[in-house]
Amino acid sequence: MAPAVLVTVVLFGGALLGAVKQSVEPSLGGGPSTWNLDSWRTLLASPGFLDALRFSAQLALIASVLAASLAVAVAVALRSHGRLVRSAFSLPVPVPHLLVAVVAFMWLSPGGLAQRALGRLPLRLVHDPLGLGVILVYVYKETPFLVLLLLAVMGSTLREREEAAAVFGASPFRVLIWVVWPVIRRPLLIGTMIVAAFVFGAFEVPLVLGPNYPLTLASYALQAQQKSPLRGQGVAAASLLVAAGMSILIAAAVMRLARTADA
Amino acid sequence: MDADGAAIGALLCSGLTVARGRAPVLRGVELEIPSGTRTALVGPSGAGKTTLLRAIAGLQPVQSGTIELGGQRVDGLPAHRRGCAVVFQEPRLLPHLDAAENVAFSLRTAGVRRVERRSRAAALLGDVGLDGFGRRRVGELSGGEQQRIALARALCAEPQLLLLDEPFSAVDANRREELRALLVALQQERRLTTLFVTHDRGEAAQLGERVALMLEGRIIQHDEPSVLFERPSSPIVARFFGSSNILRGVIRAGAITLGQCTIPAPGPDGEACLTIRPERVILARDGPLELQVLETTYTGTHTRLRLGSGDLALVATVAPSLAPAAGAHVRVELPIEDLWRIPLAHEAGEVPAQEWDLT
Amino acid sequence: MREPRRIATAAAVVLFAAPLTVLVIQAFAEVWRYPALLPQQFGLRGFRVAFAEGDAAAAVSNSLEVALLSTGLAVLIAWPAARSLAATRGRWHGAVLLLLALPLLVPPFATGTGLTEWFIRLGLAGTRAGLVLAHLTVVLPYVLLVLTSAFSPRVVELEEMARSLGTPPLRRLVFVTVPSVRAVLTAAFLLGFLVSWSQYGTSLVVGAGLPMLPLTLLPFIGSDPTVAAALSLMFLVPAILALVLASRATRETL
Structure with a gap:
């Protein structure tokens, strides 16, 4: 136990501390600097930041809800199938996000394979203002992940309980609501939360497929760093702290939801 | 151990206490098993039989008391240096090894060469009635066969003391008789000091040269089976043995x-x-x-x-x-x-x- | 059992193979003018440029080294924690698990940015050692969560068996514990490796220009798709390898 806790506290705790320090005492300018809240003031006054916050939240919400709904449908459809079919559906899990984004770009960008094949693009999915391409990539990547989580709890114990319910006269729909749903609710909530937190911190996928404006929080931070290496450092750290805080907040809310759902 | 296979060690437990949290499980167990004999430890579930067996094997820390094996104190030793072998309720075979390698497990970990350990395993498989099973995978074997392999594995370690924890309870009733007879034959051949845990008084009578009754963390009576059945030391003993x-x-x-x-x-x-x-x-x-x-x-x-x-x-x-x-x-x-x-x-x-x- | 095989093949093609064809075509496309569905001319220019301008060799070796080291460290560190998390359900169980899982929820770019603050002072910024530590922070919770499922009571039972048969601790580890958890250990290592291999944000800030595969790949996406596709194929190799290993493990347990 101890080494893992130590590493997490030192490295991860250090990272959070480092970000806090950067946001209140940007020191890369050289010379003794003093602690101030200028970066936070700049950040909160920036319309780009508020739009990035809204955009990140929107992506996280849409992608995680879509992935969760699809995952439930796929899992219910797949559970009667064997390992072979299930593993075929889990193929996208190990593919890196960036790679999926590259593939999506090559298919869907103007002049890409889709346009060559169809003659025209019915929908703009690359650099579109709604971030549809980004959402597509995350749904493609995260649905199989959630399906795996769900299938793990939809094992033989659940099947036995369903049989018991059916013997006592419950209709298939009732069985789904009364027997299946209570079992998958918790893993589904926690998995969806992880997906949401993940999308909230999205970085490389929006860099490839996302619009130039609004940015996600992480790319906003990158832009701030690149725009002015001196002042931008603190603003970037502050916006990343907001992203981190939001992710943890989502997690806490969902954990609470999962607990009350159990009671 | 030398060729005549006299791997014998008398067991002596005294004042053994074990607690789980605050609840006492063993309350001062006194137990003596003379070298080369069999004792069946019997009692209702929850009496502490398995705990006692695990304490002797070194798998369960004890609060106080001593354990001697072959005249040596072993209670301070870690399990792997006590010279006991345990046959558990479940076979606990390693699924990545075939039957012969499971039997020869103790030789494998001791670095004995493959040819030698497989020939030793083949002989032991014969002893437990599984001639020619060496290459079988664990998954292909029935529960009774798996338990025979677990028994052969324990014998292969040439222990001073053989401990068995309800080893046949998952085996179906007809096969159980065979396994009991096999165990008695193997034990007598090797003159192994043996402690056999069971909750079945009939099995205890069949298997033990002596039977020890355990109730609520104490050994109540330890004697020949006929004595416990016919001359119980208390009404509780009488009731346990069906009278x-x-x-x-x-x-x-x-x-x-x-x-x-x-x-x-x-x-x-x-x-x-x-x-x-x-x-x-x-x-x-x-x-x-x-x-x-x-x-x-x-x-x-x-x-x-x-x-x-x-x-x-x-x-x-x-x-x-x-x-x-x-x-x-x-x-x-x-x-x-x-x-x-x-x-x-x-x-x-x-x-x-x-x-x-x-x- | 024809039907499931057919469904599986169809799913694999639609979800995995078909989208990826574009990478293969693009990577070997020398000339691919607009409305044509297939390139006019095939060649190896993408790979040549990737190695010449894109630092592909250094990027692959850096990415590989950092992924192997950070995952190896993560497995060593997570092992005892996973054991005790699986064994006990004490008062602190939930809190410790949450603490250890926390880095999973925070954007890796944030973690990397925060670490840079200290790494610059310690001379770790822009070094492979710094990258290993940054990746370790992100990889550890993944490895830990997977590894926790390895230590079921069954493993403890097998270890007890070995103890009772006179096997000393180190040999128990080699002959009993590791073979018993091999499948989960492999999964944890593969997952950790892939998480590190895919890291973008952390490598960007902590690496300070050190070539890493995803960093090298991104700028080419808009400018030279052929080079981007060539680099993507290299980027894909571990994922394919992971799939092969996972399917072999599945077949073994069948």
Whole structure:
């Protein structure tokens, strides 16, 4: 136990501390600097930041809800199938996000394979203002992940309980609501939360497929760093702290939801 | 160990206590198993049998007391240096190895060469009746076969002390008999000191040269099986071994009055607690006690009768062909040589005289 | 059992193979003018440029080294924690698990940015050692969560068996524990490796220009798709390898 806790506290705790320090005492300018809240003031006054916050939240919400709904449908459809079919559906899990984004770009960008094949693009999915391409990539990547989580709890114990319910006269729909749903609710909530937190911190996928404006929080931070290496450092750290805080907040809310759902 | 295979070590436990959290599990266990003998440790579930076995093996830390094996203190030693081998309730075979490598597990970890360990494993597989099973995968074997392999694996380690924790409870009843006989044969051949845990008194009687009864974390009586069955040291022991006939009264001039009747009784005059095994109760036309048959239960091999008259209650077992109908009045004889007078000192002993549901 | 096989193949093609064809075509496309569905000319220019301008060799070796080291460290560190998390359900169980899982929820770019603050002072910024530590922070919770499922009571039972048969601790590890958890250990290592291999944000800030595969790949996406596709194929190799290993493990347990 101890080494893992130590590493997490030192490295991860250090990272959070480092970000806090950067946001209140940007020191890369050289010379003794003093602690101030200028970066936070700049950040909160920036319309780009508020739009990035809204955009990140929107992506996280849409992608995680879509992935969760699809995952439930796929899992219910797949559970009667064997390992072979299930593993075929889990193929996208190990593919890196960036790679999926590259593939999506090559298919869907103007002049890409889709346009060559169809003659025209019915929908703009690359650099579109709604971030549809980004959402597509995350749904493609995260649905199989959630399906795996769900299938793990939809094992033989659940099947036995369903049989018991059916013997006592419950209709298939009732069985789904009364027997299946209570079992998958918790893993589904926690998995969806992880997906949401993940999308909230999205970085490389929006860099490839996302619009130039609004940015996600992480790319906003990158832009701030690149725009002015001196002042931008603190603003970037502050916006990343907001992203981190939001992710943890989502997690806490969902954990609470999962607990009350159990009671 | 040398060629004649005399891997023997007497076991001596004294004052052994184990607690789980605050709840005591073993409360000062005294147990001695002479070198090369078999003892069956029997008791109801929750009595602490498995805990005792694990404590001896070194898998369970003890709070106090000592364990000696072959004259050496081992309670301070880690499990792998105690020279015990355990056959667990589940086979605990390694699924990535074939049958022979599982048998030769202790040789494998000791770095014995493959050719040698496989030949040793083949011999042991033969000993447990699995000739030619060496290359089988664990998953292909039945529960009984897996447990035979676990037994061969334990023998392969040439332990000073062989510990078995209800090893045949998951095996079906017909195979169990075979496995018991096999175990006894292998133990006698090797003169292995053996402790066998079971909750089944019949199995204990068959397997143990001696039987130790454990109740609530203590060894209550440790003796030859016939002694525990016929001369129990307390009513609780009597009940555990299937003798629910406890008759209390006062003996005067070599006789005791039960209900309206007086029958001859053993021992000196005074307050007495007598017991008689149900199969020794005789239905006889001229028996001195008259009782009514309250209930008859056919058990497959015999019929059990619940008899009563006033305060007097008796259980008798008879051949099904001789069983009277429920409601009938029968006369009963309790032969004096089959009446055992339970020593009174133990009656108020440390163990609370709680009703054990042991059937 | 024809039907499931057919469904599986169809799913694999639609979800995995078909989208990826574009990478293969693009990577070997020398000339691919607009409305044509297939390139006019095939060649190896993409790979040549990737190695010449894109630092592909250094990027692959850096990415590989950092992924192997950070995952190896993560497995070593997570092992005892996973054991005790699986064994006990004490008062602190939930809190410790949450603490250890926390880095999973925070954007890795944030973690990397925060670490840079200290790494610059310690001379770790822009070094492979710094990258290993940054990746370790992100990889550890993944490895830990997977590894926790390895230590079921069954493993403890097998270890007890070995103890009772006289096997000393180190040999128990080699002959019993590791073989018993091999499948989960492999899964944890693969997952950790892939998480590190895919890291973008952390490598960007902590690496300070050190070539890493995803960093090298991104700028080419808009400018030279052929080079991007060539680099993507290299980027894909571990994922394919992971799939092969996972399917072999599945077949073994069948």
